[in-house]
Amino acid sequence: MVILVHGMGKALKGGTLQEWTQPLLQSLNDIALDYRDRDETDPEFRTLPPLIIDSADAVRESPNTFIRVLRANPRYKDDYASILITEASWGKDFLPATAGATYGWAWPSAVKVIFRAARLVSWNMVPQVAAKHVSEHMPWLRWILAVLVTILASPLIAVGLIVLGVLIVLTPIPAVGRLTGSFISLFADFLGDPETWQRKPLQAAAMRERVSHALLKWSGDPEKKVKATPVTVLAHSQGAAISAQVLLQGGVHAQNFICVGNGLPLLGYARWGDFILRKHHKHDESIFGAIGLRKVTPNPEQDPIRDWKNHASNLRWVNLWAKFDFVPAGPVGGTAGQDNEEAFKNMSTGTLGSDYGPEEHAIYNSSALIKDHIVYSKNRIEVIDPVAQLIFRDCAIPPEKITGDLWLPPLATGNPIIDTRMRVHQRMVKCLGLGRVLAFTAGALLSWQLLSNPAVTETLFRLPLVNMPQMQWFRQNDELTWLTVTALLGVIILQILNRWLWVLLHGRVERRRTSDGKPVEAVGQECLVLNLAAVFLLSVAVPAAVVTMSAAPVLVGLPLIWILGYVGLFAVLVVISLAGRPVKPLPARVPPPPASKVNK
Template sequence: MRIAPSPTPDESAATPEESVETTPDDGAESPGDVSRSAERRAGASDGGGFDRALVVVHGMGNAYRSQILLEWAEPLLGRMDWLARDRVIGADERHGVEIHESDLSGDLPIITATVRYPGPRAQAAGAPSDEDDDVEQKIAIIEARWSESFVPMNRGQIFQWAVVFMWRAIWRVLDLFVGTMVLVPWYTLVQHWTKGPDEPRALPRLVDLVIDAVRLVVCTIAFAVTWVFLVLLSVVLTPILPLISPLLLIPWFKNAAQSVIDGIVESIGDVAAWKERPVRASAMRLVVRDALARAKELVGDDGDVHLFAHSQGAAVATFALFEELSPSDYNVNRLTTVGAAVVLLGRDRWLGRPDEYRPVAKWIECNEAAGEGHGVTWANHWAIWDPFSAGPIADTAPGRRERWRNAYFPGPATVMGPEEHAVHNTSQPFLDHSVYFENTIQVVEPTARLLLGPDFPEAPVAVTQVENRLSVIDKKSLGINMLAAVAIAAILPGLPGVYAAFATLASWVAGAIGFVIGVFPGGQDVAEAVPAAIASASFVTDPNGLGPWSWLVASGLTLAVLIWLNQRLSTLTRRSREWDRCPVEPKDWLVLSSIPRAAYVFGAFVCIWLAIATWSRPPLEWLLVSAVILLIVAVFVFVEPLYSPVPVVVAARAGDSAASVMAAAAIPAPMRLRDAVRTDEFTKDLAARRRLLRPQGWRARVWARWFHDWPKTAAQGPTPPPLSAASAATPRPGRRR
C-alpha cells in the first residue's frame, strides 16, 4: 500500500542521459517518450513474438516500481542460464540467456530475453551439436504492481479491523506450528514403531525410538513456549491496537512511534483494504487483468502465459483469474503461488454478505469449462514455517490437514487441491515468508524449467530427490545453528573469565579508535586520546563491570558474530552445491556440512553445562546427570536434520478424470537418500559430470582437486549420455529454432 510517495525510478526523476541507458534502441528518446517506446514495443509484438510470458504479482506492503520484477527475474534468468549451459546435456559457450530489453522505469516494466539450449541430438549424445539443432525460447517477464492502484484506509479503520484479523492469523499460525513441531514427530514415531520386520530401516528400532521420543518431547516443549508467547502477545495487543490512532494525537507519542506505526500500516493496510473495501479490491485485480492482457499481446495466440504470485498477490491473482476472467482468453495455462495467503485472506466482503470463498472449487470449475488439455495447472509452494501461507490450499480445514499430512507421509490424495510443494527456506519462523526467491532448488529451479519449455530435458528423478534432501538438511542446519547461537550468546558473557576477556578485547578496539583520533591534528594527543576513548566505553571495557547493560552488549555482539559466521558458512556450502558445477558425493558433503553444526550445537551444550556448574553449583552426581541429559539432547539436535522427514510433492487433484489420475501417478515416489545415491540414474549422472568437469573459480578448483582428483578425471573422449537425455532423442511439438 502506498502511504506517501516513495523513491521509485520514474520518468520525472530521470535525466535524458539516464533515459538513454534504459532505452538503448533509441538514443534520441527523452524521458517523456517512454509511452511512445511502449507503443513501439506493442507494435513489434503484435504478431506474438514471444514463446512464453511470465506475469509476477507482488505481496502485501508498499512495492516500488520493478521491485517484484527484479526480485524474481534475476534468480529465474540466472538459473535458466545455468541450466541451459549444462555440459551434461551437450551445451557449450553459445548456449544460455541473452537479455534484450530491461525496461525497469516504464509504465509497465518488462524484461525480455532469449534462452538457447541444446536440441534433441545434443541431449541424446551428451555432446555439443550444430546450431541447427538448438532450441530457442523468447521469454518476457512483466510485473503486476497493484500497491498504488487504490486509496488506503486511515489508521483508525485499519487498527480496528486488525484486532479480529490478528486472532484469526494467530490461530492459523498455531495450527501450522502444532503440525510442524508436534504432529510430524508424533507421526514419525508411530510410523517407525509400527514398521514390520521385513520393512527397511535406516536405524535399529530402539535407536529410532530414542531419537523420535527425544524429538517429540523437545519439540512439544518448544511449541508450548511458542503458544504461550503468541497468545500472550495477542492478548496484550487486543486493547492496544484500537487505541493507537487516538494516541497519535499526543505529540511526544507521535514523534516516538510514527515511523513504526507507518511501517505496520504499510504491511497490513493492503490486507484491510482487500477484505473490507470491495471497490479498492477490484482496483487491485484490475492491475492483474491488465498485465495478463499485455502478456497475451506479447505471446499472441500460440504462446503461453504463466501467472506467478506471492503472499497477498496470490489471493488477488487467484480471485481475478478464476472468479472474473476466463484463463483461456489470456492463454494462461499455469499458475504458481508462493507463500500464498489465499485461504487466510479469501475474498473481499460486502457488509451483510458472507465472505465464504472456495478457490479450489472455482479452479476446477474453470478447468472443466475450458475442456480437457486447456485448463490451468496450479502449483503452490509453501514454506513449513511461513505463518501467512500456513500450509496447503484446500476449501475446508480438514482438507488442508489431509494434504499437509500427505506432504510428509504420502498417501492417497482424496481432497481436491493444487499441486503442493512444502519447502524449506530458512527454517526460521517469520523469515520464511519473504525469501522464496532465494530457494534455488525447491522454488526457483522448478519454475525456471517450466519457462524453458517442454523441449528441455527433465532432471533424473534420483538426482532431483538427492538435491532436495541435501537442501532440506542445509536449511535445517541453518535454523539449528541459529538457535544454538542464541543460547551461546546469552550465556557466554556470564561465565567466569569470559567477560574479562571480552572487556580486554573491547579496550583494544576503543584504544585503537582513540589512537586514530589522536593522530589527526587539532584534537587530543595520542597519550590523552587513547585513555579517554577507553574510559568513554567503560561499561564494556571494565573487566569487573559486568552488569545487565554490559551483558546485553556483549551478548549482542557475540550473537551478531555467530549469526554472520553461520550465514557465511551456509552460503558457501549452498553455493558450492548449487552453482559451482562441481558434483559432490552426498556422503562427503554431509560430513563437511555437519562440522559447523557440530561446533554450534556442542558449543551451546558446553555453555549451558558450565552455566549450571557455575551458577547453581549442584552436587557432583547431579552435575553428571545434567551432563548426560544435555549430551543426549545435543546428540539428538545434531543428528535430527539427517533423519527427520523430508516433505514431498503432493499431486494436484482436480477431479476424478483420467488426466487428474495420470498427474497423480506422475509424481515419483520418495526414496531414502541411501537408496537414491545407489541408483543408475544418480551414479551415471555423477560420472558424466566428473568427466565433463570444468571448475570455474578458485573455490570450485580446490573442491574439484579434493573430491574428484581433477584434472586427471577431465573428459578423455566421448561421454555416454545420462539417463535424463534419453527421452530427448525424439523432438516434441512446440519447439522453436
C-alpha cells in the same frame, strides 16, 4: 511469457521484476547449458550462448525484461526461444489504508493467524516417519505442541498490539508523532493491503484489474485468428490471492499458476468479485456484452477448487509454501479463506486422501516463522530452479521431447544429482534452528563465565559506551547485564554460523555452473557435515573450553558431567533436526464433474 505478482507491503516499481528475474535467468542459463552440452550432433550449436538479454526496463508503466534462451534441440524451430518477463504491480492502484483501519483489522486476524500457526508448527515438529503413528495413537501430542505455541505466541502478539494501539492514539501529539510516525506508517503499509482486500471491495477490484489487464494482453483474439501466448503467473502472498480470484473466476487464462507463500488460504476472495466473468466473444447485446462481460451464477460458497474445475480446467496450478511460513500459507482448501487440513495430514503421513486441490509442495526456506514468508525468491533449489525448468519446458523443448522431467516433485526424474542437492538443502535449512538454539546457549555460558571474572567486568565497565549515565541499569543490575551480554554474544555467534558460514556452504550446494559456464562437481553431504562441525566447534567446544579452562570456572564440582550433558544436548538437537523424511508433495486432485454432466 512470465508475469510476476508481488505480495502485501509497499512495492517499488520494477522491484518485483528485479527480485525474481535475476535468479530465474541464472537457472535458465544453467538449464540451457545442460541441454546444449548434451547435444553431440551439431558442433556449431554447442558454441552458441545459452542466454541473451535483449532488453531490461524497470521504469516503464509495465517494467519488463526480454530475453532469448537457447532451445533444447537445434532442429526445433529456430535456435532461441523468446521469453518476456514482466510484473503486474497492484500496490499503487488504490487508496492506502489508514493505521486505525489496519489496527481494527489486525485483532481478529491475529487470532486466526495464531491458531493456524500453532497447528502448522504442531504438524511440522513431528518427524514424518512417526507422523502416521502419532496421528493414530498419540493425537494428544499434536494438541500439546499446538497449545504450547498458542500459550507462547498469544501474550507476545497481544502485548505488541496493545502497545501499537497506544502509539496510534498518541501519534497526533507532535513530539510523539515524530518518534513513532515512521513505525506506524510501516505497520499500515505492510498490513494495510490485506485489510483493504478484505474490507474494501471497490479497491480490491482495482487490484484484480491490474492482474487481469496484464493477462488480457496475451490472451489472443479468436476473431482475428491471433493465438494466445502461453503465460506463467508467479504470485507471492496476497498477490497469489488476487491472481487466484482473477484466474479462477475472472475469465482470463494462463498456462501455469505458481503460488509461493499463498495468501488465498488466509485472505480468501474479495467480496463482490464472483458474479461476472470476462469473456472473449462479445455477442451479448446487453451492457455486460458491451464491456466484454457476461452474467454467471453466483458462487456463495467461494470454492476455489470448484472454480478451478469449472472455469480454468486447463490451468496447471502449483502451490509452494514454506513449512514455517508465518502467514501461514499451507494447502489450499475448498473454501476461500481456509486451508486444507486433510491435505496437510496426507502430506505429513505420506498418504493420498479424498480431498481436492492443486499440486502441493512444502518447502524449506529458513525454518523461521517470520523470515520464511519473505525469502521465497532466495530459495534456488526448491523454488527458482523448478520454476525455471517449468518455463524452459513450455517454451524451449520440442513437445515430442517432453517426458515430464520437471524438478517439481512428484514429477522428479530421480536424477541423483538433483536428489542429493534437494536432500542436503533441506537438512541444512533444518539445521538453522539448531544453530539458533545453541548460539544463544553458548552466549549464556560465555557471558556467565566472563562476567564472573572481576578483571573482565572492570574492563567492560570502563568502556565509554557503558560508562554513560544512561547505562547505569547495565552497571548495577546483574541480571540485566547478563541478559544483555548473552544476547550480544548470541547474535555474534549466530551471525558467524547462520549467515557467513552457512551461506558459504549452502552456496556450494546451490551452484551448478561456474561464472564461465563450466559445470560444478556435484556436492554431497560434505557441506552438511562441515556446517554441523562448525556449529559444534563454535557453540559447544569453545564455550566448554572457556568455562573449564578458566581460573575460576562457574560450573565447578562435576565439569565432565555438564560437558557431557552439553554435548548430549547438541546430539539430541542434531537428531531432531535431521530425523524423518521431508513432507511428501501431493499431485493435483481435480474434483470430478457434477453427476448431471456425467449422466449426460
